Amino acid sequence: MLFKYKGIDALGNEVSSKIEAASIAEVKSKLKSKKIIYTSIDESSSAKLSDYFKLSSKIKVSELSNISRDLSIYLKSGVSLLNSLKLISNQYKTNRKFAPFFETVITLVDEGKSFYQALEDQKSIKLPEFFKQSIKISENGGMLDIVLLELSIYLKEQDRINKQITSALAYPAFIFLVSVLMVGFMLSFIVPKVTAIFEQYDQKLPTITTIVIDTGEFFSNHYQMVLFAFALILLVSIYLYKTSLRFRYGVDLFKLKIPFFKKIIEFSELSRFSYINAILLRSGIPMVQSVKLGSDILKNEVLKKLFLDASLKVVEGEKLSNILQNNKIYKIDTAFIQAVAIGEETSEVSSILQNLSELYNESNKDKISIFLSLLEPIVMLLVGSIVGFIVLAMLLPIFSLSFG
Secondary structure (H helix, E strand, O other), rough: OOOEEEEEEOOOOEEEEEEEOOOHHHHHHHHHHHEEEEEEEEEEEHHHHHHHHHOEEOOHHHHHHHHHHHHHHHHHOOOOOOHHHHHHHHHHOOOOOOOHHHHHHHHHHHHHOOOOHHHOOOEEOOOOHHHHHHHHHHHHOOOHHHHHHHHHHHHHHHHHHHHHHHHHHHHHHHHHHHHHHHHHHHHHHHHHHHHHOOOOOOOOOOOHHHHHHHHHHHHHHHHHHHHHHHHHHHHHHHHHHHHHHHHHHHHHHHHHHOOOOHHHHHHHHHHHHHHHHHHHHHHHOOHHHHHHHHEEEOOOOHHHHHHHHHHHHHHHOHHHHHHHHHOOOOOHHHHHHHHHHHHHHHHHHHHHHHHHHHHHHHHHHHHHHHHHHHHHHHHHHHHHHHHHHHHHHHHHHHHHOOOO
């Protein structure tokens, strides 16, 4: 829980901030260790709401990249981890999201906990799992400053790609939204009025006209039910995806069967796996443990199960390349398997995985660029086809009446 407090520090200055603790007694203990004489302690209302819904603030990729970069610079300069965190926290004193985060992490590190454990225990901000795992491994290997810099570069690149996709999707999304509203307006208002004209004549309507009229009447009479059903399906799907491993596995398996998109998903996951494993192996982590930890950061449940099962077989002495080649779960990119096999033969798995990570990142950039360049004309074509179909359905009976 988060607690607000006011008091006086060791220098006699008035201080006011938030601190995370399990109880007021723990707050008092932490303030005493910081040599702060408190004048008031209150439970934060935002903390109560957060505890009720079990939610944490999300951190932007760009923000996490900047924090990683700054922390790496301080550590490389010889500043201790605790003092580095204090220096960075000064930049976020007035930030309502980061101030309690840094205060909690600094307190936990000052109490003797590792940086990873401090990040794991704090509940203010939800951090990516792969980021925390990278911190954990790099601390054990004495490579925290190097890994933080690599994480910063990686996160910055991910942020750039996300912004590129968002920017490119903005116009097609706007066109699609306007088109949906326009089609809905035509079906709900225009089509029924044109239908009234047809009812004056005893003439059989074309099939496509009947389909459009029936669709228009259905949406006009049941639009509330349609919207409710759509919202319900969406909410239930989101809930099941977050809570049910079987449902999430089925959805992720379906994603890997969609042409073109499956390669984007697969390359993204292989890039992430290669990146984290390159760091792990350079840190001196054994291949067995490296593959298991690398599988934990994957988002796709199918590929996660593939590499998790592979880690169990690596313990038995099998080569990772052979396991991936013979697995029955999902046939991943052959080039990845061959590259891993070469790395195993030459004892250069770490270097090869680093190169594979960069290779798959570049490949995904090209694929995403192609997709985004094709998206706009596809949306325009789809919308034009729907509108054209409705217009044609309305014009056919008129032509029939005109030409007798």
